Amino acid sequence: MIVFVFGLPGSGKSYFASRLAKMIHASYVNSDRVRKELFGQSIYSHQEKKMVYDTMLNKTKEALATGENLVLDATFHKKETRDTFIKQLSGQGRFFFIGIHSIESTIRKRLKKNRPYSEADFEVYKLIQHQWEPFTEQHLKLESTNNIEEMLVKAAQYIGWKHDTGTDK
Template identity: 60%
Template sequence: MNIMVFGLPGSGKSYFAERLAEKIDAEYVSSDRLRKELFPSRTYSDHEKAAVYDTMLKKLEETNTKKENLVFDATFYKKETRELFIKKAKNNSRFIEVWADEPVIKARLKESRPYSDADFEVHKLIKQEWEPLERPHLRLESRNDNIDVMLQKAMEYLKNEKKSN
């Protein structure tokens, strides 16, 4: 199964996605980590974004043949990008949206994070360009004290989704 964890910068998606991958014994693929590997000096240009998502799509193709689980961690804020992943995953994809209240996001984005350079200005830019996902998916609120509840809800969602296929 391919699980796309998406949301705005500072929403808590990376923290959640990494723990979800551990819990379901899946490989964790982070757009922020890939960007740092691919580009020592990052500009967040369209070229960089395309290279990161292309690398993620290649990873998806590799694991499709192996029938392994993957958890992707990226903003996935454009419909066109999500559609590429849906098509490559051959209906074996699930989406989990992580969101947080703005004061929580502002506080998180003030802290230093090892892989992401996004600040609140980047958050606002992506929010302006956000294209909502219009297919069924799980939407989780991230607070600073509810990771266990988020993981529990995700596990229930994935279990129910697996049964329906």
């Protein structure tokens, strides 16, 4: 099973995605960490983003080949990027999309805090918000406040995760 967690910088997607991965015993691939490993300091260029998503796609193919569950954490703000993943992974497993949203005042506060891998600030948030292409694929929408347990329960129900046995459907 592959779970795509998407949203704008500062939305809370990484906080959520890392905890979801632990809950469902899945590997976790974070775009900020991949970017940091590939480039060190980021400039968020188109070419840089492409290389990050290509690396994530390769890691996803590896997970599918070995039968492991995977949580992907990235903005996935471009339809072309999402379509590439969907097309290249079609028929290879089950996929779920979960969108994380938050109000702008909360995002602004979060982006002022130091985060281990992300360099995105409010300007990057505004840029990606401006570039955002509508997400038309079926997905679960979650509002991120201070409700991580509630979000995880909703996500588990959405993906069909059985808490009591530690396995998925």
